[in-house]
Amino acid sequence: MITVALLVPIAIAAAWSASLTRAERETELREQTASVASTAAAYLNQYLTGLDSMASALVRHPAVMRLDRAECDRLFADVLHSQPLILNIVLADTQGCRTGKTWWSRESRWSASSPSVPSPGSRRS
Secondary structure, eight states, X not given: OHHHHHHHHXXXXXXXXXXXXXXXXXXXXXXXXXXXXXXXXXXXXXXXXXXHHHHHHHHTSHHHHHTOHHHHHHHHHHHXXXXXXXXXXXXXXXXXXXXXXXXXXXXXXXXXXXXTSOOTTOOOO
């Protein structure tokens, strides 16, 4: 009987300690999750800012302004090679008609045109 009287408080203390440890770990994980999410959002924001700056520079490039297909194809291929997260760049005139080739950088080949981009000479409806 004395053994049971000694074991019950020890078991209760162990259960309380385990519960307290679990609650502390849960709080710690929530804090770490918030930190990781905040860091990921900051990196994404920085990447998108850089992408926006690159797009602004590309639209001011003389070859793009002239709609020079051959020079733009070379320029876009270089950009896609140096930016692995960009999958495609398409040059279109002011009417929305494609003027260059569609380049899929992850595949080292020219691809068929996207069905959502009108071909040169076609009219938008």
